Amino acid sequence: MGDPLDQKDLIHLPFLKEAQQFLGDFASPLDTFLTTPLGERVVTRAYARVAMAVRKGRSDQGRTLSRATTDALGIRIEIASFVLARIIVSCVKDRSLIERLCRYEAQLAYEALVEGSEKTRDLVAERIGFVPIKGSVPVVMYIEAVAGLREDRWRLVNREVEGGLVALTKSEADELMRERIRVMLTQQLPLSVPDTVCRYLEPITTDLLAMVKASILEEFGEIEEGFFPPCIKAIIDALAVGTNITHPGRFALTAFCHTIGMATTGIIELFSRAPDFSYDRTIYQVEHITGRGGTEYSPPSCATMRTHGLCVKPDPLCTKVNFPIRYYSVKKKSHLPREGGETSQGSPST
Ligand code: SF4
Incomplete structure (x- = not known):
């Protein structure tokens, strides 16, 4: 395993093998531990981790807390809360929640690495197999x-x-380390969790699932095909008349719909409009693109869409955006009713 990391660093790198070794059997057996006062502290911290992941790190309360924690018990509570957060999202079985947690944890590690010593950074690079x-x-x-x-x-x-x-510049190497951590964490989830533990955590998981749905709604609102950008509409129209859609086209449609909060069933329903629709093939492709394989793919930019010949019939709003997803978000917001019932169709500032 090479040189050991400082114990305090394990708070920010709870996914490393040595963090798990440091934790030992602190929280086992889990179902009994959760009902103890110490278990309740861990549950509270785990909930906070996931909630912050849902809010996309809008609060850095967790980091402040974890940075103040330096004694062995505090470090174990932090590491155990990371473990429990993974258990919680595994019980929820919502891919978007899993992805948010992994992105959040990778970001926490990234920030600690950027602010930490060169030595720690090099040791972590070794551990995760990304050594420029x-x-x-x-x-x-x-x-x-x-x-x-x-x-x-x-x-x-x-x-x-x-x-x-x-x-690579140093900051690019750091970004790629963050990405590597995110992918590693995503590939490990969901965990197989005993029903008894999921049942115990149900009040929390129900709350968090509602939080995810609310945050997607807050970001994109109800899904409205009428506000889709011309390129995405063109793909859907092409599907409906039986035109063969290229892989980049399928990818763009799936990643776009997934990002605006459409459930896998909704995306499959779009593909089912194609005369040669195959359920098995479609579900495989959709789950791969939306992250079940460990990598969550982001929707392509307008530049990438143009490269693949997918930028079709751009309209005036297109000149103001660089991403189809941004087009959708701007168009939706511009049609939100103002007080008095009118819509706000002014020029977007993009
Ligand atoms: S400019 Fe962008 S949003 Fe508009 S049609 Fe082309 S790819 Fe789509």
């Missing part, structure tokens, strides 16, 4: 690391490649 040498990584490692990132700056054609190595 003199600021570069082999192309194969790079491609794997950016597989879930959609920003154009990560595309290999936009990178400096020499001798089979891709050059």
Whole structure:
């Protein structure tokens, strides 16, 4: 395992094997532990972790708390709360909640690494198998690391490649470490949790699921196909008349619909409009794109849509956005009723 990490660092890196070793049998057997006063503290912290993940880190209360925790008991409570947070989202069985937690945990680790010592950063890089040498990584490692990132700056054609190595700045390497942690965590979930534990946690899981649904509604509102951008409408129209949709087109439609909160069944319903619809093939593709394989793919940018010939009949709003998802969000907001019942169809500031 190489040099040991400082015990305090384990608070921010609870996913590492040595954090789990440090935890030992602190919380076992779990169903009994949860009912103890210490167990209740862990439940409270685990709930806070997941709730903050749902709010997309809008509160840094958790980090402040965990940074103040330096004694062995406090460190164990933090690590146990990470474990329990994973158990909670596994009981909920909502992919979007799992993805939010993994993204949040990866972000916490990233912030600790950026602020921490070089030595800690190098030790963690070793543990997660992402070790740039003199600021570069082999192309194969790079491609794997950016597989879930959609920003154009990560595309290999936009990178400096020499001798089979891709050059990275330090901050880019940090971002890729965060991504690596996110993917690792996502691939491990959901866990198989005994029914008795899920039942005990039910009041919490019900509350968190409602929180997720409310946050998607807050961000995108009810799904309204009428506000879909021309490119996405064109894909849906093409499906309906039986045109063969390319893989990038299927990907764009699925990732777009997943991001605005459409359930897998809703996405499959869209694909079912195609005359050659195959349930098994569609569910496989949809689950792969929406993260069941461990990587949650973001919807493509307008630039990527153009590259694949998917930018169809752009309208005036298109000149103001760089992402189809942004088009939808802006258009929806511009049609929100103002006080007095009118809609606010002014020019969006994008
Ligand atoms: S500009 Fe963007 S949102 Fe508009 S049609 Fe093209 S890809 Fe879609």
